Amino acid sequence: MDGLQIVSKLNVDQIAKAVDLIDAIALHDGLSPVSEHVFLHLRHGGDDQSLHFLLSHNDELIGYAHLDVTDKVEGPITEIALAPQHRSQAVGTELIKEIIGATPSGDLRMWAHGDQSVAGVWAQDMGFRHIRTLLQMRRSLLAPLPQAVFTDDVELRTFLPGQDDEEWVAMNALAFAHHGEQGDWTIEDLHQRMDEPWFSVPGFFVAQDRETKKMLGFHWTKIHGLVDEPGSDAHIHDAIGEVYVVGVDPNLQGKGLGKALTLAGLHHLRSCGLSQCMLYVDATNTSAIKLYEALGFARWDADVMYRHEVAI
Template sequence: MKENRGDTMTADVDFSVRSYNEQDWDSVVQLYKKLIKNEEDVIYWWPGPEHTWEDVHCLFNNKSMIAKGQVQVINMISEDYQGDANHLIYLNIKVDPDWENDKEVRDILYERLLQRAKLLKSKLPPQYPAKLCVGNYATEIKENAYFESKGFKHFESLYWMHMEADKSLPSSNFKLTSVDIKHWDIDTCEEEIKYLQAENEIWPENPTGLERLREYKSKPYWTSITAFHNEEIIGSVMAWKETDESIGTIENVFVKPDWRKRGLASHLIIEGIRHLQDCNLKQVQLLVETKNESALKLYQSIGFEIEKEEKRFWIDI
């Protein structure tokens, strides 16, 4: 029996959906290859460790994978946090280009992931609200339109910026001898709390939280380059290698207001890049809000270039 589903005529439609298992890896890779051949740039989540596989759902037609979706708590607000903030749960859905006009395919995965997100929310500290979020490149027009049709509202846009790791770097003009800058392992619970308290002053509505901090620390070649004045944290940057890629990431760049416009941010970023150069990586990347003109100019002055734009949307759950 044939059915007309969107713009595609298909035969013997027999959908089934289940959680990911290791036998699905080749199908996941093939789905990615079809997507980048069709669109070149897509935000594609790879299945993580086995304990997360319940959050990865695969949709099959006649035993062939035609779509994959994942959901993950990206930002959990700790119970002792003093401030207004949201838990952030992100999802990602990708559909085989041959099925991209079939709304039912996305609907099946979305409903499964929505229920899974609600279950994850039920395990988070209940005093904070939760947002279900999605991020896709601006060029992923059909994906973004689908989520807007589900009531998701645009809340931020980000530029992905990159530079070649072997690019020559500008010299730093930061001269204050009273500031101690060092690679800081943030080893103890007391040091983790000290770091998070300093960072929360900068991003009170989007704190990193202990769980995400420890996730960052588990990344290959992770380091924190942190500036202290009289043992107080006044600025910091993190750097690490992306798993299974020759790409380094610069993340969580901040300088406290009283210490800005002195060249400290540039100095910290350059030190982070040098760390990644020592790791023999090919590229360095970072994310910046499109409306943050001062940060954008800073990164461009160091040598970063805008590569692509990501749009993010959310709903309350």
């Protein structure tokens, strides 16, 4: 394979080239080839337990892949970005073979972003099996929007940076105890996102007990496309809001708090002049999907996870 480098830490030049490649692919495809989690790790140079695959041709970076081997239960996972003009079957499959070869056992999970992702085609051709679907749903903010109604013992406020950080991380872990990708977030993960240009305190809502002030849930919204920063997607589409994360104390599930928090965030996004809102939800989370459908969301696209296992 022409010019393949595998490194655990990226230098400044490598980071810049990888970010530029991902931005160019996003502009061409209309969506990013990697998740926000991977993109943030990339911009910070990676970590000690990840590998970065840099594929060059004639001194030009044409491919990037991130391999995370930290999950000892589910196994290694990769995400791949390959320049459109170099997406031949041979290049894609050879890169995946190199990634498989770098895993401890040869087992590998891979995200393919978008229903028609070329990565999904490579995965299926190489015998990967489909194991998970993450739905993207969208809703018009111009359509009628119910009011957010909270019970009398709950009050709504915005997040207080520097004061709420630890309690929010604990609440997030509690709310997503069975969803490690979200529930395992650390203070550092929170702060990385707070340092992003899109972070906005007025769009980060916290529900708390009116008497004890204990955090009961939250809705963190996000706006894509308002700032022209690397990876911001500002050049790809008009500004669009996102239901970024909604979390509720499991002991309060089914009492309408999640719905009220979601609606509070949607009203905020509408007040920002946005006409569309999106969210991501696991296809197996039928209760959340029913809630979002009842609030006017419909399926837009999907990210698919595949698994490759070595036969025993």
